[in-house]
Amino acid sequence: MTISVIIPAYNSAAFLAQTLDSLLAQKLQAWEAVVVDDGSTDNTGDILARYCEKDSRIRCIKQKNAGVSAARNRGLEEATGDYVVFLDADDLYEPDALCAFAEAAKRSGADIILGRLRFFENGKKGAFHAAADTLAACGTIETFDKRLLWNFLVCNKCYRRSLLNEQSVRFPASGFSEEGAFFMDAVYTGARMAGTTKSVALYRRHTAQEGASVSQTANEKNLQSLEVSMRHIYDAAVIALQKAEKQDEDYLQEILYKHLHILASQFYRALWHMPADAAALCAEQMRALLPRLDEAHIALLCGQHPDLNLTAPCATKAEAAAHPTVSVAVSRRCSPQAAAALLAQTCPLFELLLTPRAAKGLPALLFSMPNVHVDETPSPAGGKVLRLRKLPVLDPGALQTLFRIGPLPAGLAVRAVNLLLKRRHKT
Secondary structure (H helix, E strand, C coil), X not given: CCEEEEEEECCCCCCHHHHHHHHHCCCCCCEEEEEEEECCCCCHHHHHHHHHHHCCCEEEEEECCCCHHHHHHHHHHHCCCCXXXXXXXXXXXXXXXXXXXXXXXXXXXXXXXXXXXXXXXXXXXXXXCHHHXXXXXXXXXXXXXXXXXXXXXXXXXXXXXXXXXXXXXXXXXXCCCHHHHHHHHHHCCCCCEEEEEEEEEEEECCCCCCCCCHHHCCCHHHHHHHHHHHHHHHHHHHHHHHHCCCCCHHHHHHHHHHHHHHHHHHHHHHHHHCCHHHHHHHHHHHHHHHHHCCHHHHHHHHHHCCCCCCCCCCCCHHHHHHCCCXXXXXXXXXXXXXXXXXXXXXXXXXXEEECHHHHCCCCHHHHHCCCEEECCCCCCCCCXXXXXXXXXXXXXXXXXXXXXXXXXXXXXHHHHHHHHCCCCCCC
């Protein structure tokens, strides 16, 4: 049995060598890598040329820039393996990843194999992906298992190539959550699915210093692409349920809930960094989806995001500033770095209250923000208030976590903030 590893590469010089090294370290020898250089303008091509010369199992295909979906589809057309896997040019495989896929495929005869994956940041392995863990433990996985909807990442899955070709399963050109649309299209063919309990992949989380990936950018284009992908999944699910002669409204509700959860966690939480048109579109999409959600899923959504007041999403920064859920009052000192970190919070419904002493020396641009106020005796409007003499450089998830913790005495609140600075917040 052979496995084709399809890698789309666009200006991937920073991490590509590490990714290819993880392939060369594989215990399974029967593999080929099809790397599609999607019109790179950096030295991605030079790196690929070096690795193609080093190992004949690595092939490089160059094309004009057409996007990640087109690159993956091109790789799929060129692949020759019995099974195919998709690895992004900044992610890594564990040394026995391909062995794990091959063994599970032989053991189960499945068309799709799902493995465990870990997050990877700053060169260190982090937590395992919870949904992938539960699915990997399953001997067999049913088509309408709702956990599949929460495991769209591409790097921990292995597909029988003939299934994808015979069923014409390809990545759509949506550009955001296209991995989910591809995966669920394969699932809805009625494919046999099984898990492997081995950890197969390391999914890289980019730091601010490395720069956010395209999928982490909260803009109008990605909002529109997400809408296309999630609508595609919903419509495909309706057709698949009809073919299976099943009625499962709860499953369809889970798709709508997943869509809203992505809007809330990846877009709405980035409100202060979104262009005005993107913020308005995000609120519009959320307001259109909310009436379609049943009461149980609305309660679940609001429970997951208690600091956001999602039943009435704000369309502008001014609206958000007028309805804070958290007030941060600083009496003595606030550095420009601390103020910038506060504006990067994943809890967008907050206000910053500064005394004139705390505001001294801060850039004028800060005071143009509608949620920043200077007053000798500020009056907090948020439901929860954090009072500090000195504002530290907060972790992006600090306010979100403090909101979940609940009211804290002033001294304990400061200690809680300091603790949050030592550990990364995980949503």
